[in-house]
Amino acid sequence: MAGPEKRPALTDQVSEATTARLSVYLRCLDQLAVAGVRTIASKALASRFGLSAAQIRKDLAHFGELGVRGVGYDVEALQRHLREILGLDRRTRVAIVGAGNLGLALADYGGFRDGFEVVALFDNDPRKIGARTRSGLVVSHVAELARSVERERIDIAILAVPAAAAQRAVDQLVGCGVRAILNFAPGALRVPPTVRLKSVDFTASLETLSFFLAAERDGKGASR
């Protein structure tokens, strides 16, 4: 009798680059659904949104057979499936640590798609505590963090504090049981292996643009 196969954890097989592409596919499917498209082949999906059909098939193959040969993907079923894979079938509760310009911008960011809800905002500056953001969130003191993480069932913390304060804030969040952190502070941060940390590096984004400008200056990108 064969026991369950010993497979590597799904989270190890699926890279961050893949999950980022799943997000893109979901955005495309959302647009197709609004446009009334019911089924779509990987090739049509690829050409319509400037993606790679082979990559789409490879990415989705991680999660079992999601398409029907010769017919393509059922738009609504694939939407639903991707939302489940990405954990968007339940609301993900987000806390922001740091109520400076960036924290306030994120608290009022209109671009978080459904599935995410910013439910708490923290700072350690007494002058900011009790202030209300445009969207109605009230700034709490970081001393409330542990209680709030439990009471508000925080899933993800967004770190929007200065670099010098970042590691201390990460340690506090980890101590409160937060398992996933989106970090905006520059510099390297340490987390235990059970905690996921993703850092947003604005300079790296600028570098992809300056790379293209440099290649164009050298004439290497001239054909584009």
Place this chain on the structure above:
Amino acid sequence: MAGPEKRPALTDQVSEATTARLSVYLRCLDQLAVAGVRTIASKALASRFGLSAAQIRKDLAHFGELGVRGVGYDVEALQRHLREILGLDRRTRVAIVGAGNLGLALADYGGFRDGFEVVALFDNDPRKIGARTRSGLVVSHVAELARSVERERIDIAILAVPAAAAQRAVDQLVGCGVRAILNFAPGALRVPPTVRLKSVDFTASLETLSFFLAAERDGKGASR
């Protein structure tokens, strides 16, 4: 006599994912240089920073032979070379459009590494014009955009305006001759093929985290 080979443009061969990895390699080399390391093999570089040695060799092979077999890479030479490839050997001049919380946060962002300099900040709200950021930048009216792009030799514009105002701002920037735009507004934007647009999508970053939380809830990530 063989003429110059007809090759695809470098910018077409090298994906955005590759340039993002080049940024990471450069950060690692910066750390090694500070630590006094003079040469490093791709294998050591990989294991030290949790990267893939094969990927490093493949990525760097795009740009010619940069390592010496059996010895590895000369840290300083590779640093210098990557800085050139990424266009960091000259200062890249950045303008920010939108002086709301996000624009102000980016104007004062301490994490832009050298190579990038924020030299102008624009808004269309008369109440904001003339205000000074913590770092000393003065908010100008968007009506000044064309003049400023030319006079300040702006290379990259950062778009930090509400979604509803984004396409109009993009069109203005393109009209002023800006060739590279880093966009923070949610939603799709159109640019002509000669202009590079890179969008930062905060929700996609959150989704890579919620993916891992979902996989853990399902027990699929439990081995991690």
